[in-house]
Amino acid sequence: MTEEKSLNFIEEIVEDDLEAGKYKNIVTRFPPEPNGYLHMGHATAICLNFGLTKKYGGYTNLRFDDTNPTTEETEYVESIKDDVRWLGFEWKNELYASDYFDTLYGYAVKLISKGLAYVDDSSSDVMAKEKGTPTEPGVDNEFRKRTVEENLRLFEEMKAGKYKDGERVLRAKIDMTHVNMLMRDPIMYRIKHAHHHRTGDKWCIYPLYDFAHGQSDSIENITHSICTLEFIPHRELYNWYIEKLEIFPSKQYEFARRNLSFTVMSKRKLLQLVNEKFVSGWDDPRMPTISAYRRRGYTAEAIRDFCERVGIAKRENVADISLLEFCVREHLNKIAVRRMVVLNPLKIVITNYKDTNYTNKANYTNGENTNYTNKKNGEILEIEDNVENDTLQTTNNKIQTRGVPFSNELYIEREDFMENPPKKYFRLFPGGMVRLKGAYIIKCDEVIKDAAGNVTELHCTYIPESHSGHDSSGIKVKGTIHWVSVPHAETAELRLYDRLFKVEDPSSEEGDFKTYINPDSLQIITAYIEPSLKDALPNTSYQFIRKGYFYLDKDSKPGKLVFNRTVGLRDSWAASSK
């Protein structure tokens, strides 16, 4: 049982630190900025940060990086909390960078006092010029020479609201010629007379990311501060502040952000899709956000499994969306309730089916004894549910069944009939036989067409001895198709989703990423559902047999059911016949 699961590079760092006795327990944090909804990229970071402390002991804080009052909103805070909880993780402390504004202010005063920070009156244009470029060094300006006393007074006045937005900033005094541009006297505080979602109007100066993030990590004794690759150049500054402030030395480690094929994964771009109405909102089921996946019927297990399987590294990447789909199918196959639904109906009449009495009085709804079907023609068939799912089986270890009404008029899937079938087609065709799932074998005798030559109806005969479960007919058929009894059918709206973009990596294509949006990413149809689905439950995954996994949408109302297709089934026939 010594299954050596290989570690990712961050786990290796953690194990080394633990082994060296550097820490007793590790502390991580998940630090979203509340300016958008969480997406699959965040899910990776969440699984990493929370997964690490779960595995190695310690805890993870949820910390909102709310240092920019003009873009951040409480709505986002709530959605982020929902998403993290739904993914199955618990944070130790709910914290905000804004909780530390007083401490941060004190830190700034300390740096000023040490001669390591100064107030600069330059305009942003001038500052940008003085900063140089990646290949040319920057130059000092006159304000850099200000005395500690003057800096202290000016910074105090900035805080007191004496100056307008943009009039002055506080900068660290490091080195204007440093090769790392972030070390060329980075701005620590800017003036923004803006209302903050938590501190209200208490402050008119706000720290920037670099003068908030590392310090917040340090205040919380974060041992491993994990972020994405683009923060690599920030690490030097991160360490500089910690060193000069003489505070707890949190360490920053960087991994490559997770991208997904056929979608975009930046909050800026996702916000555009929302604002410009390409989607109905952040949780439109076509979005790669966690709330969208939840609404669509993905499970937290599947998403965690996906994050686990792709792993993490420092190489830029685009993970294959089909792996995510594999993960969700794998989970749903085990838990989803099986039902029959016809998406695109073709009516068939079973000409020799005369039974007008019930041979079986079992009810077919979810436990309620209803006489709903008793007024109609047919019989009730017991059809087994999900054979994969232990919890759906009864105590006698028998597979749970449900009653499904059968009659002489049925809907089958239009694509399950072909007048001129190709070679290995084993569904219905003129003179051909097929099994109706859980019912009888039927034979197609006659094809009825309208004036235009379209097939409108099929006349079939059934084999009475072929009753599912006790078939004595001796007939073997290759195909089994699903069906719904016409007089008993109910209807529901089905929302079928396809990938949001036509290309694998929209961000790397020429021009505006929005030109690659797939115009057919949403298809809405009305389907015929077996009657038990009238009582479909929310938060429950259904497999519409042979058609895919479906999940009740939040737009669903009693009498007006709306299902999202979570993901289709693998379809090797469709794949091979193309």
Add this chain to the structure above:
RNA sequence: UGUCCCAUAGUAUAAGGGUAGUACAACAGAUUUUGAUUCUGUCUGUCGAGGUUCGAAUCCUCGUGGGACAACCA
């Protein structure tokens, strides 16, 4: 013409000087009252050139390719 990061099958990720492995995808077959599931098999890979070494995906050098860095964003 700077500094930093990265480079393993189509994709993602292992192998930490000693047989290049796993998953997804693709393909082929078996089973199947879901053309699903399950099972079996096949295919494809170390960016290049040098060097160190008995031995290099791994260490070194130089290339090549990709990415990051000049927001009072995070």
